[in-house]
Amino acid sequence: MSNYPNDGIVRVGRETKGRRGAGVTVVMGLPGSEDALKTLASKLKAQCGVGGTVKNRVIEIQGDQRDRLVKILTDLGHKVKKSGG
Numbered sequence: 001m002s003n004y005p006n007d008g009i010v011r012v013g014r015e016t017k018g019r020r021g022a023g024v025t026v027v028m029g030l031p032g033s034e035d036a037l038k039t040l041a042s043k044l045k046a047q048c049g050v051g052g053t054v055k056n057r058v059i060e061i062q063g064d065q066r067d068r069l070v071k072i073l074t075d076l077g078h079k080v081k082k083s084g085g
Contacts (some may be wrong), residue, residue, distance in 0.1 A: 012069050013084035015060075024052070025066050026082075027059040027073070047072055 014017055016023045027044070030037060041059045045052045048068055051083070057080040061069065066082055073080045 008079060010073055010078045010080045011068050011083040012073070012080060014064055014066060015084070016069065022062075023064055025061045025064060025069055027061070027069060028057075030057070030059070030078070044069060044072060 008031075011028045011033070013026050013028070014023050015026050030040065032040070034057070037054050037057060037059060040051055041054050041061075044059065044061055044065075045070050048061055048063075048065045050062040050065065052059065054060070070082060
């Protein structure tokens, strides 16, 4: 996925490219430090019951967790949009 402008909107999408068909949900545009992103990623992984990582300020969560992540991030006070297919 391309880098979106830092417009205050958190984008949640799905990506399969280069993953041998195994999809991940990507969360882009979150404010905060790298440590804050890692802490948030840990919480999101625990709430979804899956693994994931943080790469280049993008949180990757295994599987298609878009709906669940949109709800969680909205509840945390972020302005969230679904992106991609």
